[in-house]
Amino acid sequence: MRLSLAERASLVGPFDYIVLKTIYEDRDKSEYIHYLTLKKKLGQKNVKDLKISLLKLNKLKLVFKDSTSLAFKLTFSGLDILAIKMLYVNHILNKLGSIIGEGKESIVYLGYDFNDNPIVVKFHRIGRNSYKSIRRREPYKKSWITISVENAEREYKALKCVHDNGGKVPRPLGIAYNAVAMEYIDGIELYRVSNNAFDFTKLYNEILGTMRIAYTECKIAHGDLSPYNILIDKENNLFIIDWPQASQSEESLQHDIRNIINFFRRFGISDDPQKIFDYVRGIS
Ligand SMILES: Nc1ncnc2c1ncn2[C@@H]1O[C@H](COP(=O)(O)OP(=O)(O)OP(=O)(O)O)[C@@H](O)[C@H]1O
Ligand SMILES: [Mg+2]
Numbered sequence: 616m617r618l619s620l621a622e623r624a625s626l627v628g629p630f631d632y633i634v635l636k637t638i639y640e641d642r643d644k645s646e647y648i649h650y651l652t653l654k655k656k657l658g659q660k661n662v663k664d665l666k667i668s669l670l671k672l673n674k675l676k677l678v679f680k681d682s683t684s685l686a687f688k689l690t691f692s693g694l695d696i697l698a699i700k701m702l703y704v705n706h707i708l709n710k711l712g713s714i715i716g717e718g719k720e721s722i723v724y725l726g727y728d729f730n731d732n733p734i735v736v737k738f739h740r741i742g743r744n745s746y747k748s749i750r751r752r753e754p755y756k757k758s759w760i761t762i763s764v765e766n767a768e769r770e771y772k773a774l775k776c777v778h779d780n781g782g783k784v785p786r787p788l789g790i791a792y793n794a795v796a797m798e799y800i801d802g803i804e805l806y807r808v809s810n811n812a813f814d815f816t817k818l819y820n821e822i823l824g825t826m827r828i829a830y831t832e833c834k835i836a837h838g839d840l841s842p843y844n845i846l847i848d849k850e851n852n853l854f855i856i857d858w859p860q861a862s863q864s865e866e867s868l869q870h871d872i873r874n875i876i877n878f879f880r881r882f883g884i885s886d887d888p889q890k891i892f893d894y895v896r897g898i899s
Pocket of ligand 2: 844
């Protein structure tokens, strides 16, 4: 039987957590950490506990044992568990719920805070394919773990800055390792909105307003803006989600503008891309 992430988190004790964290801290030295290195780092008196813990973590698929040597590496789930524990200790996440979204580079879960309110936890998981393309761009050595954690940090920073400046994004609640916790939006993606009475002009202007805040106040363009990354709640409020690729690139900004203009054309809204480009950069 395959255990859920929440079930596995509940089986990880304090010493298992220390073992996971020690493996995590070694991530950029080499892909696998040898048992003897772990033993040295954790101390002779913990040898028995270490053996038991590694067996358990391997069984739970939180670490992966090398096929030819007594060496271990963290799995994506192992990294997720570190994040869950830290969000719990920081009083952000009390309970993890079910999966509500699965993207190319992340898994999005519903969770509950300590007042039983729903929240969202997005675990960044940069897989082998994207990892390879990043490697090509960044020749120095960096593990997929570090790249996933950096993506989470970029997304959290973007959400925080845009939110603090009045832009329309889910309220960020915290970050831990590869996980970003944020406000849960009870709504649907913009591409699924089919209500004829919907005020698309108002929505269009609000999207541009948030793009302008992001670029002028936070120095970022979203970089993957589309009706798939805009949520609309029951009161027709909008929230722009999915910010890990945010950067200052003007090219990304132009790409986002093209996507938005193309989408809104079907609702009779037309605009000059250059005019919008100036507007979101705060020039006009
Ligand atoms: N704050 C939120 N509230 C409610 N649902 C959310 C929230 N954040 C994300 N989701 C859901 O999870 C899905 C995936 O989230 P997001 O777009 O951030 O991840 P992603 O991995 O980049 O996905 P993709 O690769 O499909 O773009 C969203 O389409 C949405 O349905
Ligand atoms: Mg998305």
